[in-house]
Amino acid sequence: MEAIGVWTAALATIGIVSFLYKDNVLYRICESVFIGTSAGYWFVTYFWDNLYRKFYLGIQDATDPNRFFLWFGVVLGVLMLTRLWGKIGWLSRWPLAFVVGATAGLYMMTFFVSNAMRQVGATIMPIFRGNLPAIIDNTVLAVGVFCGLVYFFFSKEHRGLFGRASRVGIWILMITFGASFGYTVMSRMSLMLGRFDFLFGTWLGILP
Amino acid sequence: MRKEIPQFIVLIAGVFMAMQFFVPHSYSQFLYRYALDWLIIIGIFALALAVWSFIRVSYEKIQRKADNWPYAVVSLAGLFTMVFAGLWFMGGLESYLYRHFFSFIMIPIQSTMYALLAFFIASAAYRAFRARSLLATVLLLAALVVMLRFNPFLGPLGEPIARLADWILNYPNLAAKRAIAMGIGLGIVATALKVILGIERGYMGKD
Structure with a gap:
């Protein structure tokens, strides 16, 4: 086998x-097989992980007196399926609204903390600390973040001092895009090597 | 009624999920825990809907004998085989057939598709990296330094290039990534507020 x-x-x-x-x-056959098996794979995985483990086993857990609250999730899920019946299809907006609202509220706080507050906190630091290379590094970091933000600020025309800061921002962004590009190329190359290793090693057995 | 109730649900769910971070009371934590469970349970029904939609579209394509309809048969065969292999009487997620379909069909196709992008990236790189301006040259140099980072054939140049690549990744790259992350963070807050307050209602569809 x-x-x-x-x-x-x-x-x-x-x-x-x-x-x-x-x-x-x-190629088309392989692509079609992949589309079908992926849909099946995620359906089966979600079925066992979410519906079976989270709901079915959860509802049978006698140690949790509040386990019947899980039924509410199933009710919302079934309402989602009403989309299949035209006349009552509008009911599917209720679970969708719950998902959209809850996700918006959750992400609003978590992203504000992780992407805004923590990044600002990590950037505001003593620049003139340590030896000369450390001071240069800290300066590049602080100035880079500031100028990068200036570049993305479109409510003011990029002229004069503001424009020069924006220009530095573009330079920093170009370095980042180049680095990200290099990283992506290397990761794809690594995958390609893996496939060739499989073909010539595992399959044909001509690699030492 | 059809639009007001969903808006009200969005408002209540959004405000609750945001506010529970500030209210570490047991009731609030209890509701938060179950709200997360409900989201997960709704997810499987949404996925079932998506799979049903996929089956219907493929079936209609086959029935109409539309262009490339044999590929729809192959897709449906892949779907049903995978679902059959993952059912309980076959051993569920631990099923021999299910694991082998994953390892010998899904993984090779997926990783080869990603690997194939290396060739398209190379052709895109040729067009993007023709150093036509100073900024394009900066981009080209940064990419080259990062790509040469782990090259074992550079001899004595290897170490300085690796150190330069580390510096680029740790300082200028981090600076721009932070600026972008702050922009994303503030953008998500603004979008979430628009959704919660009912200004953005695209999720409700057209009718």
Whole structure:
């Protein structure tokens, strides 16, 4: 069975790589298989992890006297399915509204703390601390954050001193985009090496 | 009625989820815990809806004999095989068939698709990295330094390049990432407030 699996994986890999030549039947088949199996995979995983473990086992947990509150989630979930019936489809907005509202409230606070407050807190620090290289590093960090923010501030025209700060912001952003690009290329190359290692090593066995 | 109740639910759920951070009372924590559970349970019904929609669209495509309809058959076959393999009588998530479909079909296809992007990135890089301006040159140099970071063939140049790459990642890169993160954070707060206060109602659809 293992050998069938390795052959299947090898054919799937070749099928996807064949797209480099041109769009073809083998690639389309692999793509379609992936779409179907992914949908099935996530459905099964969510079914067991969420509906079975969270709800079914939770509702049977006699140690939790409030376990029946879980039913409310199921009621909202069933309302979501009313979208399939045209006349009462508008009821599906209720669970959707709950998800949207709860997520908005949750993210509003968590992102404000993690993305705004903590980042500001980490940036406001003594610059002239340590030796010269450390002072340069701290200056680059503080000035870089400030100028980056200035670049994204579009309520004032980027002219004069403000414009120069914005220009420094672009430089810092370009360095970041370059670094991110380099990182992405390396990660993709690493994946490519992994696939070639699989094809020539695990499948064909011609690698030492 | 059809629009007011959802808006009211959004307002109550949003305000509660935001306020519970400031109210560490047992009732508040109790409701918070169950609200998170409800979100998870609603998620599986939403996914079921999505899968049903996928089946319906594929079935209609097959029935109409639309362009490329045989691929819809392949997709449906993949879906039903995976669901069948993951059912309880097959052993659920621990099923031999389910794990092997994941390891020998999903993982190879997914990782090869991502790996394939390396080639498209290379062609995009050629167009983007032609150093036509000073800023494009800065981008090119930063990318080159980061890409050469772990190159074992650079000899004595290897270490200084690795240190320069670390410096770029730890200081200028971090500075810009922080500025972007602050922008995202404030943007999310503004968008969440618009949703909670009923200014943004796109989630309700058109009718």
